[in-house]
Structures are given as structure tokens and as C-alpha cells.
Amino acid sequence: MIGSLIVAAISMGIVYLFGCIGETIIEKGGNLNLGIPGIMCLGALGGAVGVNVYFKIFGTEKQVIVVLILLVTILFAFLFAALGGMIYAFLTVSLHANQNVTGLTLTTFGVGLMKFFGSNMNHDNFTTASNAIKKLFTFYEKLGWFGENFLSYGFLVYLAFILAILTGVFIKYTRTGLFLRAVGESPKTADAQGINVTAYKYLAILIGSGIAGLGGLYYVMDRSGGTTFVEASIEAFGWLSVALVIFSMWKPWVGILGSILFGGLYVLPQYLHISNIQIKLFDLLPYVVTVVILIITSVLDAKNSQPPASLGVNYYREDR
Amino acid sequence: MDKEVVVEFRNISKHFKGVYANKNINISLYKGEILSILGENGSGKTTLMNMLSGIYQPEEGEIFIRGEKASIHSPRDAISYGIGMVHQHFKLVDVFTATENIILGIEDKKAFKNAYDKVNEIAQKYGFEIDLKKKIHNMSVSEKQTVEIIKVLYRNASILILDEPTAVLTPQEANKLFSIIKKMREDGKSIILITHKLAEVMSVSDRVAILRKGEYITTLNTKETNERELTEYMVGKKVDLKLERLKIQASPPVLEIRDLQVKKDDGTRAIDGLNFYLRGGQILGVAGIAGSGQKELCESIVGLRHYNGYITHKGINIKGFSAEKIKELGIRMSFIPEDRLGLGLAPDLSITDNLLLKTYNLKKGIFVDRDSARKEAKELIERYGVVTPSTETPVKNLSGGNIQKILVGREIGSNPNVIITAYPVRGLDINSSYMIYDILNEEKAKNTAILFIGEDLDVLLTFCDKIMVLCEGKCMGIVHTKNTTKEEIGLMMTGAKNYLELEPEKKTGFAPDSLLSEEDWNNLEREGSKNDK
Numbered sequence: 001m002i003g004s005l006i007v008a009a010i011s012m013g014i015v016y017l018f019g020c021i022g023e024t025i026i027e028k029g030g031n032l033n034l035g036i037p038g039i040m041c042l043g044a045l046g047g048a049v050g051v052n053v054y055f056k057i058f059g060t061e062k063q064v065i066v067v068l069i070l071l072v073t074i075l076f077a078f079l080f081a082a083l084g085g086m087i088y089a090f091l092t093v094s095l096h097a098n099q100n101v102t103g104l105t106l107t108t109f110g111v112g113l114m115k116f117f118g119s120n121m122n123h124d125n126f127t128t129a130s131n132a133i134k135k136l137f138t139f140y141e142k143l144g145w146f147g148e149n150f151l152s153y154g155f156l157v158y159l160a161f162i163l164a165i166l167t168g169v170f171i172k173y174t175r176t177g178l179f180l181r182a183v184g185e186s187p188k189t190a191d192a193q194g195i196n197v198t199a200y201k202y203l204a205i206l207i208g209s210g211i212a213g214l215g216g217l218y219y220v221m222d223r224s225g226g227t228t229f230v231e232a233s234i235e236a237f238g239w240l241s242v243a244l245v246i247f248s249m250w251k252p253w254v255g256i257l258g259s260i261l262f263g264g265l266y267v268l269p270q271y272l273h274i275s276n277i278q279i280k281l282f283d284l285l286p287y288v289v290t291v292v293i294l295i296i297t298s299v300l301d302a303k304n305s306q307p308p309a310s311l312g313v314n315y316y317r318e319d320r
Numbered sequence: 321m322d323k324e325v326v327v328e329f330r331n332i333s334k335h336f337k338g339v340y341a342n343k344n345i346n347i348s349l350y351k352g353e354i355l356s357i358l359g360e361n362g363s364g365k366t367t368l369m370n371m372l373s374g375i376y377q378p379e380e381g382e383i384f385i386r387g388e389k390a391s392i393h394s395p396r397d398a399i400s401y402g403i404g405m406v407h408q409h410f411k412l413v414d415v416f417t418a419t420e421n422i423i424l425g426i427e428d429k430k431a432f433k434n435a436y437d438k439v440n441e442i443a444q445k446y447g448f449e450i451d452l453k454k455k456i457h458n459m460s461v462s463e464k465q466t467v468e469i470i471k472v473l474y475r476n477a478s479i480l481i482l483d484e485p486t487a488v489l490t491p492q493e494a495n496k497l498f499s500i501i502k503k504m505r506e507d508g509k510s511i512i513l514i515t516h517k518l519a520e521v522m523s524v525s526d527r528v529a530i531l532r533k534g535e536y537i538t539t540l541n542t543k544e545t546n547e548r549e550l551t552e553y554m555v556g557k558k559v560d561l562k563l564e565r566l567k568i569q570a571s572p573p574v575l576e577i578r579d580l581q582v583k584k585d586d587g588t589r590a591i592d593g594l595n596f597y598l599r600g601g602q603i604l605g606v607a608g609i610a611g612s613g614q615k616e617l618c619e620s621i622v623g624l625r626h627y628n629g630y631i632t633h634k635g636i637n638i639k640g641f642s643a644e645k646i647k648e649l650g651i652r653m654s655f656i657p658e659d660r661l662g663l664g665l666a667p668d669l670s671i672t673d674n675l676l677l678k679t680y681n682l683k684k685g686i687f688v689d690r691d692s693a694r695k696e697a698k699e700l701i702e703r704y705g706v707v708t709p710s711t712e713t714p715v716k717n718l719s720g721g722n723i724q725k726i727l728v729g730r731e732i733g734s735n736p737n738v739i740i741t742a743y744p745v746r747g748l749d750i751n752s753s754y755m756i757y758d759i760l761n762e763e764k765a766k767n768t769a770i771l772f773i774g775e776d777l778d779v780l781l782t783f784c785d786k787i788m789v790l791c792e793g794k795c796m797g798i799v800h801t802k803n804t805t806k807e808e809i810g811l812m813m814t815g816a817k818n819y820l821e822l823e824p825e826k827k828t829g830f831a832p833d834s835l836l837s838e839e840d841w842n843n844l845e846r847e848g849s850k851n852d853k
Contacts, residue, residue, distance in 0.1 A: 175432055182413050182424050189411040192375070193425030193471075194396035309414060318376055 003149055005264065005271055011153065013263025015040075015219045015234075017160045019241025020248060020255040021167050022212025026085075027245060028171055029204030030184035031092060032312040034103030036212050037238025038110020039084040043213025044220045044234055045114040046080025047073045051129040051221065052122055060125060064132040070155055073133065073217055081213020082206045084110055089205040093198055096314045111235050114216075118230035126226030134222040156218045161256060163211060168252040180204060184308035187315035197315055215241065243290040249297060249305035262286045323350040325387065326479055326510045327372065332381035334367060341367040345381070345536045347529045349479070354501060354511045356521040356542070358554055359531035360749040362719065365514045366408065368531070369481045373405040374398035385479075399425075404477030406468045408484045408514075414457040418450060418467045422474050435474075442473050446500050461488045461610055469500070480504065481512045486520060488610050491777065491810035498524050516554075518547045519778075532556050555750050563754070563782045565801070566761050570785070571600035573831040574769040575621070575738055578841065580629035582616040582793075590616035591627070592793040595829030598738065598769035603760065605784030605801070606773040607809050613793035614773045615658065618740050621771070622646070622655040624663075630844055633738070635835040637844055654731035656741035658773075660720075664727045667716035671708065672697045674715055675730050700729040704755065721752035728759055739763060742773040757783060777806050788829075791815040798828050 019036050026033045033039075050073035058065070088106050091097040134154040140147035171177040182190040183200045191197045219237065220229050240262055247262075248255035265286050269279040297305045327349040334342045342364045349355050359365045370376045372383060374395040383390050385401050392398050398405075412421050423435040431438070436452065443450055450466050459467070465485065472480055482501070486494040501511055501524065513525060521528050522542060530537040530553045537553050575598040582591035590613040598604055608614060619625035623642050631638050633651050646653060657663040665674045676693045697711040704725040708718055715723055724744065731739070739760070745753035757779075764770055774780045780787055781801050789796040789812035796812040797819025811817040820828055836844070 175429070178416075178420060179424065182416070185413045185415060186411065189413050189421075190424065192373070192395045192405070192407070192411045194394070194399045195425045196396070306415075 003145065005267065006260070007149060007152060008267040008270075009260050009264035011157065011223055011263070012266045013259035013261075014157050014160045015215045015223060015237045016241045016244045016262050017164060017255060017259035018215030018218060019212045019238055020244040020259060021160070021163050021252050022081075022208040022210070022215075023242055023245045024171075024248070024250055024252055024255065025167060025180075025204050025208035025211070027250060027311055028177075028180050028184045028308060029201045029208075030187060030308055030310045030313065030315070031088075031201060031205055032099050032103065033085075033088055033106075033205065033209070034100055034242065035084060035088050035106030035110065035209075036103075036242055037235040038107035038113075039081045039088075039209045039212050040216035040219075040238045040241070041110040041114035041234050042084040042216065043077040043081040043210075044216030044229065044232070045118055046077040046213060047217030047221055048118060048121055048123075048126070048229060049080070050074075050076030050217075051125055051226075054129070055125045060128070064128060066132050066136075066155075069129055069132050073129070073221060074156075074214065077213045077217035078210040081216070082210040084213070085205045085209025088209070089202050092314060093201045093205070096316055099312050099314065107235065107238070114234070115230050123226075123229065126221070126229065128226075130221050130224075130226030134225065154218075154222045156214065156222050159214070160218070164252040164256050171252070181308070184310060187310055188317075191315070191317060201315075212238075212241065240286055243287060246307075247286075247290045247293050249293075250307065261289070265289075323353070325349070326351050326385065327512075328384040329368070329372075330382045330384065332368065332371065332378045332383070334371065334376060334379050336367075340364075340534045342371075342378075342531075343534045343536075345531070347536065347539065349510050349512060350527075351510050352505055352508050353526040354505055354513060354524055356513045356515055356525035356528040357531065358515060358518075358521055358528050358550060360516055360554060361747050362533075362749060363531040363554075364534040365531055366483055367534075369405060369483060369512065369514060372398065372479075373403055373481060396425075399475055399477075402476065402478040403481070404472030404475055404479070405481040406465070406472060406483060406485060408487065410464050410468055412456045412464060412467060415455060417453050417455050418459075418470075419452045421456060421467055422452075422471045424471075426475075439470060439474060442470055446473070446503055448500075462490075462493045465489070465497075473504075478508070479510050479512070481514070483514045484516070485513070486515070486517065487775070490609060490813045491806055492814065494520075517776075518550055521550065522547060530554055551750075563757055563779065564761075565783060565785065566764050568601045568765060568767075570602040571767055572833055573597040573835060574600050574634060575771075576630075576632045576831055576834060576836070577621070578630045578632075578830070580617075580620065580627055580631070582613065582620045582625060582627040584616060590793050591620070594629075594790075594793075594795050596788055596795065596798060597829065597831040597834075598771055600737065600767040600769045601764055602786070603764055603770040603772050603784045604798075605780040605787040606771065606790060607777060607780055607787050607813060608790035609813055610775070612790040612813075614742060614790065616793075617790075618655065618657065618742050618771075618773065621740055622653055630841070632836065632844075635840075651738070652734060652736040653738040653740065654734060654736035656728055656731055656739065656744050658742040658746065660723055660727055661716060665715050665723065668714050670712040670714055671701070671706075671726055672711050674726065675700070675733075678730055678734060696733070700726065700733065704729050704759075720747040721749055724748055724752065724756065728756060732759060732763060736763070737768055739768055739770045741771065743775055744772075745779075746775070777809055781806060781809070789813055791818075795820060795829060797822075 019040055023033060023036050054069050054072045084106060088102055091102045092099050136155045137151040140151035143151060179195050180200055182195060183197050187197045216234050219232060219234055224232060244255060244258050244262060247258045265282055269282045325348050329345050329347045332342055332345040345368055357365050367376060371378045374392045374397050383392060390401060419436060419439060422439055423432055426432055439452055448466050448470060450463060456464060485497060489497065504511060515521060525542050527539055527541055529539040532554060577597065578595050580591050580594040584590040606614060616625060620627040621631060623646050638646060661667045672690060672694045675696050676688055694711050701708060706722045706725050708722060715726060744756050760770060772784055784801055786798055786800055787809060788798045789809055791813055796815060
């Protein structure tokens, strides 16, 4: 049972992990993007469009080519989400609009857009597509518990882990990562040193949003098997992703563990034979855990687990 | 033979919100010289330099570099012209190490890898002492400045701009900085030194350009001028401003403070076992490097910060009393904080409303009495010559000097017997500064006890009766200004000289005519420890 709980926890946690990686990149550049829930919805919408595009081109009769459908859906999910990010970046970086307000409206916008276009969309091929997407290694069942625990997932799960590790390396050890952190900590310093603050912020927001969008794609086409789309509570998962960024103290590696914990708390009630009302209580546990982490880090006042110093503050060079 | 001109400003103009910050500026910088740019606060020195370093864009005029017209649209362009600026408010990333800050923005991969060696080389050449792996937030102000300077040198800047570099340094540190600047000059670098301190201009620079209210006045050879002439150019009229120490008979201690312990916001120690007292009709100056506990000291005295130890007002222990309670007891304490628009005044409220903040609870009824406050505001504006469109203008729209006059006016208006003030003239022009000094002297004449936290040692030495020197939250001694020198204060600021250790028998900070007997103090201590439990 423990084994299957962990598998379920991981498979749920990946939704949060994508959002967390994306938001971490954005926040490291100094932008607090509260539009992540909406952006994940846009990613889900993009993924759905991708599925329909795939079947339009290759037809529904032939067997699904896994590589191609992954490529098309990931591309569309990333682009749709990045487009949402573009709106946010233009408003906050170029027009210096308030980041919180922009983010919150973007969430409303993304959710609405997904519900509107998603409802009027052909859902027929989602299950077929999902069956191709949610299993990468078809032979895993032959390998016993090892296969069950490590190889039973779809490609997107492995992608999320790889992205989390790479993002961690990027932020901590690369030159570009150092410059990005400088932009998030003190844009005026970065600017005075000749770093193009606007370019860094734009790229961080576009790439971060794109990655976060994959969380939406993953939930619809992998985790839920293509059965829930517009009725899915992707928005709620988005908020948990933002909480996970804080929980992980802006470290994607910690984010991996956090995502499994958050995922575990989500699926745990199914293993406990409890009432629906008690399940609701479990839903709020991730937030409680996040608050506890916030309390601990603020009491310890650990300098390396604090948010970027200029998070949420727009930068305008000629400001006096 | 004429020297090579490296930078030339031609008719540069720039304005902010309709006010000219720079108007038709024409200044040249020669190769291998130190040029001072002298002007009061708000005269446009920093704005001009920010245009050279690419932060601002000039609206009119041109900048020529090495004889060619330069187009500087960003700091990156400025760097490529070999221009490096050490900003007054350091541009450093707090959570990065010194090295990380220095190599920030360097795109060349090889340079990035060899950064450590090159930084070390620069440090040795100019004699900087710096731990390159130390994080900025663990550094002292002078260490931070060293990082800033290395940052500029690392990029092989040949034109260096230093904006008020000595504002936060002790005299010893400043001298060291000047010898480094002179070494740079020998290397053929051209240096612009922004300052408002005449002594610095006279001792280091080759030439001096003067700005006044955004306009270019003249450029002089330092050797052919004197401090008096420079002041006249800077202020614009023959000035006879003299700072003086009012000699009056001081009264018994009003405020006695013993064994004060205060923590900073982050829990580390700000003030560590401080003893001192304030007498009526006496100004006690406080000197110390920025961040030595000055802010926390003020805030604990006025009841805004928790502390351990004893603060007694005319023999009554006021520990644990809020600002409100202190007022109720009839203790008339005025606080003129360093952060005018944060702690002192509400920036978005009008002058009238800001005056009401101090007196709102004196009147009965649920409505505020705005009419009398408006009358008060009018009087204040008239008395101190505040330049404002009306009494209803939000204070944040006023200039620094005018904001300070309102704050001081409001605080003095409540007829205090204790004034706690931190950097009251920071950012003010000379005339406003002297007005503030005059007001404080008037208060002193009324037998008010004044604690004056200052940064300009020359001012502290001529204006105060005694100076208490803080170093990392500890008292290094309390000296009579007539018996000390700037150099001695500098040594005490860095902890190199500690009178408490040199003369322990003198019991520094304990009033000989204390209003409380030793027995009373002991009782306080016993009560205190009971209350703590």
C-alpha cells in the first residue's frame, strides 16, 4: 500500500512541480507571477488543442506515434502558457503595472479562456491521446516492484524531474543563473553592471510560464487520463504550486520533495476510508505545511532561504 | 601643451517633473586629473553623473568622450566607454559574495573563470584589504565601498566617478581612500569626485567645478582658490553662516540611561550596555559609523523599540512605556527621526493632517478640529519659510528641506523638554541646515535636553557640548568637544581608542549628580529582574 501511495503521490505532485519550477524561474528574476493558476489552465487548453491538431494531421485510425503526440502537445501547451506569460511580462516589465493585480487578473482570464474554448472543443480523442502519453515504458509491469515504482510513469513525469534538477543547476551554478538572480535581488545593481534587466525578466517570465503550463497539460492528459478537462480544478493546483515555491525556499531540488509531499497529502484520504468532509480538511494541509515553513524560515532568518529581495517590485531605470 | 580632454559635457540639460535638475552644463575632464564637482544637496551633481554612466538620458546637449560624440543609452554603453561609477547608495547584491558582485555582467567566459585571480591582482596593486568570499550583507560600509571600487577597476575603467564617497567613512578610512584615488591618478585614470565637503575638495582635487541649483557656475584650479570663495560660488551669495556652540549653564540630568541593551530587527545586538545622561540646555552628540546602533538607540528612548536596561526621566523609570504613555506622564519628548517620510510624517497626508497626528487626542469629541490645525500649519509655514503651494499639499510633494522644516516645526511646537534627533540635516541645502541648527540652539537656550545623532564630524565638534562615540553598539567614551579632535573621534569610531577601557575608574556615562541614589538604582535593578521573570 505504501508503494502505491508513493506512486500516486508522485503522479499528483508533478502537477505542482511544473508550476513550481516555472514560478521559481520567474520569481528569481524578481517578478511575483500570481497568474500561474491561469497560465496552467492555458497550458491545459494548449495541450487539448495540440491533441486535436495531432489527430487532424495524422488521423484517428492509425496507431498513435508517442514521440509525435508528445512533441505536439508539449509545444502547444508551452506556447499557450508562454503567451499568457507574454501578457504578464508586457504589462509588468514594459508598462510597470502592479504585479499582484496583473497576476490575479491573468488567473481569472486563463481559467475563463480554458472553460470557454475547452467546452466547445472536440474531446473524443483525449483518452486515446492520454493512453499514449501516460506510459513511457510499456514493459514496466514485467519488472516487478522496481518497474511499478520507478518506470510506470509517463514521459512528462521524468521531464519534470529533469527540469527541476536542471533549473536548480542553472540558478545556482551558471553565469546566466547568477545574472538572473542579480536581476531579482537588485535590478539597479544588475543594470549598472550592464545586464539587460528587461531581457532577463522577459525571458524568465516566458520560459517560466511555458514550463508552468506543462503542469496543466500533464494533469489533463496524463494524471486524469484525458477524462477531466474543463471541470478540473487546475486553478487550485496552481495556487498550491505558488505555495510550493515558498515551501521549497526557491530551490527546485527541494521542490521535488515538496511536490511529492503535497501530492501525497492530496491522495492520502483515498487510502484512509474517511468521509468527504474530512477530505476537505486534508486539502488544506499543504497550506498549513507552507505556513509552518514560512514561520520556521522567518524565525531562523536564514539569509539563503529568503525570497529575492526585489520580488514584486517593478524596475524603472529613471526612477528617483 | 594642453592636456587631453577625456570627457566634455556640452550644454547638458535634464529636468524631472518640470523642475530643471541640470541646465546648460559645460564641464571638461582632463586625462589624469582629479576633478571635484562641488554643490549643495539638490544642485544636480548626481543627476549629471548618472547621465555619464547611462542611468539617465540628457534631454538636451551632448557628451563628448575622448573628442568624439558619445551616445550613452544604458550603463552598458557607459562601461564600453571605460566609465565606471561608484554610487553613493551602493549598487550591490546583498546575498552575493564580493567576487560574485564584481564579475556581475561580465559576458566573457574566460574572464569569468579567472575572475578570482584578477580581482586579487587589483586588490594587491592598490592595497585593498578585502575577503573576496565574504557576503555583502556581512560587510561593513567601508568594505562595501571597496567592493564597489574594485568592481569598477575590474572593468578597466579609465574614467571613475565617485559619488560622495566619504559620507559614510571615518576620517582614517577617508584618508586611505584618497591615497588610493591619488594612486589611480598616477596610473593615468581620470577621476570625478562628487562632494559637498570643502576640505576634501581642497586636499585632493586638481580642479573644482561648481554647480548651484542645477546650473553650472564655474570651474577653478584648486590651488588658486580657497574655501571661502568656493562657498560663495556654491551658495550663490556672500554667506556668513557660522555654526556656534551656545554657552549656557546646563541643568541637572533630565534623562539618565543605564545598561541599555537593544536588539536589531534581525535579533543581533544593536546597543550593548550603554550608560549616558542628558542634561537640560546641553547637546550631546553621537558619532559612529553608520549602523553602529544609532537608529535603535533613538527608537528605544522614544518607546518604539523593546530594550533591556533603564531609561529614567527625572528619576522615573520609563521602561515599557509606549510613546502614548510617555506623553500622558507629561514627559515632552520630541523625536526627529532619520527616516522623515517613514517614521516622521505620513507622506500622502497634507501638512495640516500631519500636524494633527501629534495633537488629535487633545481635543474632545469624535471629529477632528481641522481649523485650528490649519491655523497652526499657516503659522509654521510662515515662521520657518516653508515653500509650499498650500497647507493642504501632501508633504511628499515638498522638497527635502521643506519636509524637514515641517517635521521639526511640529515637534518643536509641542514645547519639548527632550529632543531626540538623528541626522536632521541629511539631504538639506546649507541655508536649511543652518536654520535647523539655529532652531536646535534656540531650544537648547530654553533648557531643553538634546540628543543629536550626526554624521559630519566637523558639525558635531563645533555644535555639540559633548560627543558620545559608538562602535558596534558599545560606547567608546564621552568626550567634551573642546578637549578632542576629529582624529581622536575617528579612532574611537573604529574602536581603536576606548576610553572605557583606558579610564575605567571614571565611570563614563554615570551622572555624578544623578537624581537617583545608588540604592535607588539597585532597587530598580531588583524590580527589573523581578518583572523580567
